[in-house]
Amino acid sequence: MKRTLFTALLGAGLIAGAAAMAAEEWGIDGEKKARFKAKVVDIACELTGDCPANCGAGKRQLGLLTGEGKLILVAKNQDIFAGGVEDLLPFCGKEITADGLMITTPHMPLFALQFKKPEPDGKWSRANWWGKNWSKANGGKKSGQWFKSDARVLKELKARGVFGIPGLKPPKE
Amino acid sequence: MKRASFFHALALAIGLSVTATAASAAAPAKRVQVTGEIIDTWCYVTEIMYAEGTAHHQCAVWCAVGGIPVSILGSDGKVYVILKVEGDADTVANPKIVKIQTHKVSVDGDLYERDGVNYLIVSQVADDKGVVNLTHEEYGIQPFGK
Numbered sequence: 470m471k472r473t474l475f476t477a478l479l480g481a482g483l484i485a486g487a488a489a490m491a492a493e494e495w496g497i498d499g500e501k502k503a504r505f506k507a508k509v510v511d512i513a514c515e516l517t518g519d520c521p522a523n524c525g526a527g528k529r530q531l532g533l534l535t536g537e538g539k540l541i542l543v544a545k546n547q548d549i550f551a552g553g554v555e556d557l558l559p560f561c562g563k564e565i566t567a568d569g570l571m572i573t574t575p576h577m578p579l580f581a582l583q584f585k586k587p588e589p590d591g592k593w594s595r596a597n598w599w600g601k602n603w604s605k606a607n608g609g610k611k612s613g614q615w616f617k618s619d620a621r622v623l624k625e626l627k628a629r630g631v632f633g634i635p636g637l638k639p640p641k642e
Numbered sequence: 643m644k645r646a647s648f649f650h651a652l653a654l655a656i657g658l659s660v661t662a663t664a665a666s667a668a669a670p671a672k673r674v675q676v677t678g679e680i681i682d683t684w685c686y687v688t689e690i691m692y693a694e695g696t697a698h699h700q701c702a703v704w705c706a707v708g709g710i711p712v713s714i715l716g717s718d719g720k721v722y723v724i725l726k727v728e729g730d731a732d733t734v735a736n737p738k739i740v741k742i743q744t745h746k747v748s749v750d751g752d753l754y755e756r757d758g759v760n761y762l763i764v765s766q767v768a769d770d771k772g773v774v775n776l777t778h779e780e781y782g783i784q785p786f787g788k
Contacts, residue, residue: 497688499688513726513731519731528731529725529731529732541757542711544687552684552705552708552709574687574689576687577758578758579684579688615708616707619707621735626703629741632699633696633743633773
């Protein structure tokens with residue numbers, strides 16, 4: 470369980486050592502390596518017809534629409550505790566080749582994006598742009614432990630605590 | 643005048659065409675009421691850690707700020723991925739959504755079922771009981787402890 474957890478959480482770091490731009494297993498039940506072409510879409514737009522410019526400019530959840538019409542929710546990129554929106558947004562409405570893990574559990578299917586390549590002839594890149602953008606926005610600070618120093622996180626935890634209940638604190642050991 | 647009418651008609655036709663395209667992409671929605679806990683979709687679905695209640699609250703905040711989709715774990719056991727809340731489609735790292743992680747809520751909304759995923763457009767948050775699922779005594783603080 471611990472191995473699975475840390476592989477899944479820190480997959481980016483493990484993959485960083487790999488030479489090939491190809492998906493690596495994270496040890497999650499129901500995972501399967503997948504590489505496919507698909508169009509980057511704003512999921513709310515795809516479902517409801519409410520379609521702002523540029524897929525909502527990074528504020529909406531994005532997905533991948535295959536040629537067969539299958540809509541895939543992208544829930545994760547390679548950065549720890551981060552999703553895939555910032556890796557997909559530059560390709561809104563365009564076709565990419567996505568590489569990562571299709572994870573199918575009894576709850577639902579979702580996709581962890583590890584690499585992406587714009588079609589028809591773009592270059593492969595890691596799905597770690599959330600972390601890169603976070604670093605840029607935080608004076609070049611490394612993003613590996615971003616969640617420990619992120620101002621939004623600190624503000625929320627200060628207001629309501631680690632349990633979400635003001636005043637309820639972890640017991641002292 | 644004739645030219646203006648022509649362009650007006652053309653613009654209208656294009657507008658209708660665009661509307662029709664958007665509408666054709668739209669799937670039928672079901673009106674639903676969902677009661678459940680606001681959760682981090684990734685940790686819960688993959689089961690890489692215990693991902694409910696106070697034990698997972700801090701991690702849920704991290705993941706919501708990191709832009710991972712937020713869902714409601716319904717009392718029916720289903721996961722409902724939130725795409726809009728009361729007209730606001732800003733669901734990526736939205737402070738309003740970060741703030742209600744782990745809350746038990748009752749919502750009204752439109753459900754879109756597509757390729758095995760339940761997507762929810764929340765039209766109204768009818769009730770918000772705050773954080774009531776106290777799991778930290780049993781599960782500690784996920785995933786790293788204190």
